Amino acid sequence: MRPAFFDFRHDIILNFNYSYYSPLGHVALNPDNIKLVFGLKIKQLRLDRALSLNDLSQKSGLSISYINEIEKGKKYPKADKIISLAHALGTDYDSLVSLKLSKRLEPISELLSSNILTELPLDIFGIDQSNLLEMLSDAPTKVSAFIGTLIEISRNYNMSVEQFYFSALRTYQEMHDNYFEEIENAAEQFLSEKGVDGSFILDEAYLIAVLRKTYNYEIEQIDKIAHPELKAVRSLTIPQPGGPRLLVNGSLTPVQKSFIYGREIGYQYLKLNNRLYTTSVLEADSFEQLLNNFKASYFASAIIIRRSLLIPKLKEFFNLKIWQPEQLLGMIDHFNTTPESFSYRVSNILPKHFGINQIFFLRFNNFAGQNKFELTKEMHIARKHIPHSVKDEHYCRRWLSLTILQDLAEQNQETKNPVNTLCKAQISKYADSGEEYLMVSFAKSSLNSPNPNVSVSMGIFLNEDSRKIIGFLNDPDLRLRLVNETCERCTLFDCKERMAAPTVLQRRHKNEELKKRIATLLNSKLNSVSL
Template identity: 70%
Template sequence: MAIKKDNIKLIFGLKLRQLRLDKGLSLNELSQKSGLSISYINEIEKGKKYPKSDKIIALATAIDEDYDSLVSLKLSKRLEPISELLSSNILTELPLELFGIDPANLLEILAEAPAKISAFVGTLIEIARNYNMSIEKFYFSALRTYQEMHDNYFEDIEQEAEKFLELHQVTPDQLLDEVFLANILETEYNYKIEPIDDKANPAFASVRSLTITNAQGNRLLVNSHLSPVQRAFIYGREIGYLFLNLKNRLHTTALVEAESFEQLLNNFKASYFGSAIIIKRSLLVPAMADFFSQKQWQPEKLIGMIQNFNTTPESFCYRLSNVMPKFFGINQIFFSRFNNFAGQNLYDMTKEMHISRKHYPHTVRDEHYCRRWVALTILNDLGESTGNKASTGILCKAQKSTYIDTSDEYLVVSFAQNMSPTPNINVSVSMGIYLDEPTRAKLAFLQDPDLPSRNVNQTCERCSVFDCKERIVAPTILQKRHKNEELRKALRKMIR
């Protein structure tokens, strides 16, 4: 991949600094030999300026290096990882200022200690390769970090959503449905909404929506297997792109098409907007305040809220992650989504977000998640109800989960529903709340005897509960850890 134009100055500066140090020259000595000022050379080495040809010749002569070698974009072997980083899209496409990082400061760090940074960057790249981490996965991780840094609450988008509702004279108690939102797309933005023809285009069978914008007009193709509430969210997100004037966008719900971090960020903003106009905070906050004040655990109330807001369990949980830190001071929470092929004891975590700190559960490669988690047991319940041809509406279960190794306790509320356009896939979404003392005081129903409690762990491979009936593999990682500890003890004893 070609080096980005903005990084050529940095590469030149890194090379010049490294060659100067290799020759044992100080900035003052190089200044005297080249006839350039110390401050100007310092600016070059920090990647802030790129000298003209006559000055490059002067520098090359001063450090006894030929001109072509000095201007070459090839870095020395020890700086190759930095070259690889600069050759990627990361520094140019990731808006570092979102994370409180001044790009100029980052470049200065690279210039000040290139050898150490090179080793660090090389390690990160090697880890990414070993875990098959693509640039798209890096962007997803960066976006998740951005959301977590802001407690997943964005007042500017909330205000834009309320401006939209006011502009369209939506009354305080009015809830938006697919008809209302589709009408806005068709009448105000000249959209044509059509079903996806998955027989003619089988590659789009699992795609929820596809936006086509060209000289002929705007077309929004929607998967015909989606429910009205799923279509409503897609329309709301599409309006979000338009109302927020987000130009660089994704055209499908297949997020792997993302070519830049900006596209993922804009998709998040449009989705946030869509959720905010469908699940208005002015209605959700008092509804949740009433729910938290109840002394009995009432899952039917949550299901009723989901249905009243004309939304899905996933959108509802995600919207809760917006308002709970801001309006209830409950900010140690996580959101997760699991997929499960009906009838199989395999579970894949396909989405997660953590606020305040990293919580359990979170994605673990090549291990088996604890089968005591309510997020997984509810999928088993859904599979059984579907197999028995019972109602396949929304299931809701909750559990107070105490982690055996840490004694950390969470309230985990899980929903399951068979709403995936992919056949035979069941989905659960969960909201977890860390139960510290201030949070316990805000949830009146925690002492309800109908709210079950269970001891859980991270994965079977790490679990010390050997008589666990749900265990499906041996605790190999725990056994290895114990074996290593015994070896360390033996070594310490021998040394003494």
């Protein structure tokens, strides 16, 4: 007869989440992960003792199929079977049921004890969690080493949980070409239900009326004297009985406020209950909150910049034979939006409705008069394009994203009537690959505020398909410029804009020469031996 104490421990382990303290905080392992941890330990012990499944089956008296199910984390055996496995593996019961994994499997343990697997909805990436757990159990040591490498990389780059969520969200957008038909349809259904005229552009007054009448919102301006800590907050939504209370920063423009109101409507209409309550996405407690904020924001863009109105305007623009930036600036004014929101909305539309799916989006910050540029937002569709974020290197100073900020600062320094928004384009040809992109950039001035100037840019890869659609590519006034990735990787040694020596390139060439020299020496040695 087995001791009742073992039965009691078995029930405790399987019927409750096992909570303990880890370096990541106080966490809980759910029953599926407890099974996986147990299975990993069984498999690793079996491999360490050079036992086959058949060997362990004979030693323990358990069937091969049952042991296989245990190792894959699908079964958790009763106490008497755990005792049999412990004897067969030369260990004890307590060691087997302990949640502590060996040092080699610590990275898997850290992954399981984090909230990533539970909070990140793997299904949106087409991953079934049970299949993922089975993959972990198939080759635990190798998978553990791989996970350990990813963890080490994230630590070296100071990647926080929030940054991981941002990366996952960006991947999700890129997987779908940043176009979501279900949200587009929901936006059109909303407009239809509200009886919005086909050509009417939603403005601040209309959106406020919807929030108040349909969703019982109380909308107030943030009192910066009573609440100075909220000075930098764009908006704050406070849940309360009867309807939410929305506090909005009074320093925002009507266009910025319209987007906030549209996003609030998106939260309500799409029934996104797990949400962010401030405009700071860094406050996200889970990936679901970040994802829902994206969905609500997408909805706002879709009702303010309606695809039924945007598509014909873009077709008309692409049919132009001459580059005309005033056409784009006119569209931004027409849709009552900002250059960033407009550019991002265009990135939704191009892949689906124009077949242009190799594009990227960038946002840079720069303080006027400074030669320092910070990449604050990026998105790539179809593949990882250049430019993209690179740590501790100098971005090519020939990129339009950067030169337009310098042009904006210079123009505003020389005139008494500062320019608020600048729009420019160029064809960027990459020196190493020869690939060409149509770059369209907007630079927006912070004017008298302490904030940096901002540029938002869209790059369209120029291949056979995109060249057929964009009519003004042969405009002689559209500048073609040779560019590269970063100064540290650049082969353009006579570049006047260079900010740093090509150290990465030099190191690469040095390593290649060393490899060639070693290969030559090895070949000569082998030839002498054969003689």
